[in-house]
Amino acid sequence: MNKLGLIWKFEALGFLRSRLFQVAFGLMAAIGIYALFYGKAEIDRQREVLSEIRRDEAAKMQTLQSGITGDTLPNVIGNRTYRLVDNPPSDWASLALGSRDIFPYYLYVRYWSLSRQLLTAEMANPEKLLIGNLDLAFVLIYLFPLFIIAISYNLMSAEREAGTLPLLLSNPISERQISYYKIAFRWLITFGMAFLLVILGLVICSIPPGPQLFWWLMATALYITFWYGVVLVVSNLRRGSSFNSLSLLGAWIVIVVLLPALINLYLASAYASPPRNDLTQAIRHEYEEIWDNYDNKAYRFASMQKLAEQYPTYRSDTSYNWADKFMLAEFEFYDERIAPIFKKYGQLKEDRQSISESLGAFSAAVAAQNYYNSLARTDLDAHSNFLENTNTFHADLKKFFYTKIYSNTPFRKSDFESIPMYRAEEYPDTPADKGMLLLLSINVLVVWGVGLFWKKGKAEF
């Protein structure tokens, strides 16, 4: 314990006097704080847009309601009822923006044909999308390893080059022990800084502390541990400082820059984004079919029969509002016909996602990024979940109006209260994928396994 205290004390003194350390520490803190404010601004803006649409939804409803005096046709109300289906940012989204700027995070839907309302895209500046966001996750994943390299590339080699190592070793302590103590000290500094930034993030972005805090810190600790494992492996080679710095930076380039880019290249050529020609053609063609048969009485009748068979509650007569009933039945079939194509592309997307996740296991950086995004619910998974919830909600909304329309029930003023409304918190949210944390842990174990057990001959002085 005494030895540990002694080494740490002198390490601390050395750091406090080192200009490189001061500069690196200051820079990391400054960029980290900028990243927090940037992430907050982006997410606040999304929240603002959502509450703007929420207000618009209420205003539209108010206008509609004030124009209605007595009972009215349910489809008249239905056609004018827009419902906001939103994917509000989670509390943690400000720290890892993930793909929130790429996927649409809200839909404004009406009760008929969801497939005609799903194909929206959020507008964004492509150049900004390309370059990505400078959020805390970026700082932790890209810049922290650089900080670690800057303060640890000469972990043992500095002592060796200054000639102090033999002196140190004349004490009852092994070279290995010294390097472990030194790494532990640096690990504490690094994790301490990450910890402070995260806590600062909680304050700045007003994030309520919850279990995610633990998991976020856990992932950060693992990622930092991974990089110190790399430091240990390189340090064990017992080469000079410049060799160490080159090797460590090489490792950074491979793990943070090269491997992810190579995986992306593979995905781009093997799983190229399809042009979805069949989908766009079907959406257009099937829609036209409906209108082509609009005046075909026999077709209309058959279509109503089909709907009644499928959904007995929608069995209806043709005496009243027949044209609308026919259209709504056709919209239902339309969605059914388009559904398999949507499903096909959804499946393709999932395949690509799972392959990219398993390939990402080769880079601790990718594993960590995936886990941060998963924790912050800003990944593809969260978006797919949002689309599923949209489906569930839309089915409710559709059922509400379809039931009234097909049973010839008038829409009463009091019914406004019972029109389904989307509240994100009432819908399921898939939990963060712990699998990615496991991948990260495997990376840590592998690199530390090599660091602890792979020994290279005796030290040369």
Place this chain on the structure above:
Amino acid sequence: MKTIIANKEYTLLLRDKRFRVMGGLIVVLLFTALLGGFAAYQSLKKEREMAQSEARETWLDQGEKNPHSAAHYGSFAFRPKSELSFFDFGVDSYVGTNVYLEAHRQNDAKFSAAQDSSSLIRFGEMTVAFVLQLLVPLLIIFLCFDAVSKEKEDNTLKIMLSQGVRIPQVAWGKILGLSKALSWILLPALLVAFLLTVVGTEGSFSMGLLVRFLLVLLVYGIYFFLFVGSSVVVSAYSRSSRNSLLTLLGIWIAACIILPKASANIGASLFEAPSSFEFREAIQKDEEKGIDGHNPSDKRFEALKVQVLAQYNAKSVDDLPVNFDAIAMQEGEKYSSMVYNTHFDELETIYQNQNAVSAYSALFNPYMAVRNLSMGLAGSDYKTALRFQKQAESYRFRMVEMLNNHMRDFSKTGDWEKKAEQEVYARLPDFRFESTPIDQVIGQHWIALVALFLWVGGLIGAVNNLRNLNIG
């Protein structure tokens, strides 16, 4: 003397194991990126061409129908891959690939590759441009960081100087020698890139493309020269090789990783862009109430009616020899198109302002200059994507206008049943995206070019200024 130093540097470097290993790695990566990028380019290109011709076929074969139904049926515009985009994907993965063209509605381009990807795509795509812009500079740094500092540490610099050589000569010799060695790594890949470009065009290789390719070569040539030169200069000023390496790597990280992100983020914070919702709402409001707020749609409709009745000297729309519904629809289309374009241009101005922060940062960060020029020359930059959207919109307008005018002339007001013959559809020419002419590309990225030349000038000055270096 310069050539002697250059030759010595060149020969030593070729024997250097570091150079062989890292150079070999870069060559492998370059070829991986080239072939992978080309494969992706070819499959996307084929798919989109097929999709476009299928869209054309369904348009032509849609059968007899009322012109307005045809306008609703509409068509598609697919964004073609530009010939050089295989070496620089640019923003291609982040913009939609096709636009549905229909009456009354300006749709956004849909289905971007990024929407199909996990967040992994944010780590960057391995393209030739990625290797050239990020990894080759690193290679240069690793090879050149001790160019002068090692001579200082070994005290060989003093020996050279005692023989009458001046430091700038030494530096120029180093730069020449290093560049020569470097070209062994890059030239084969660039040659293959050129061959692939020619193959990719399938026989339609043009002068413009050649100019683009040569400009790409020039831009990257300057970029590498900047890195070789500044590495040598930094190396000369550094107290030790280690300091030199740390400084250079610091510069690389700042210039290639942190600054691009920071400048784009700052741009986006300075100029706030509207959300899709706000954009669409503003358009809808202006269409209803008039873009000046005093000309609501029903008033516009009444005024049009009066004007058309006067023109044909008719008492009511039923007496008109033409279809008034079609005229009204066309006027509505014109108005909504004008409103849409106004708002679209406003949005574009915001995006351009956001991007200008990055574009101007090229003045102190050559990486940005090269990134923008490279995307621009490859036809995968934002401006090209924007051009596609504009051309798709004007094509949509022509389509709807053609159908409305046909309907106006061949039927009477209130007739929504009369069907147009199939031949009518062929009057609309096929959608063809005209890529930006090379002089315009240069005009769009002039800041980047100016920045590069300023840097070259500054660097030459800095190398020559080494004569004042105090080597102690």
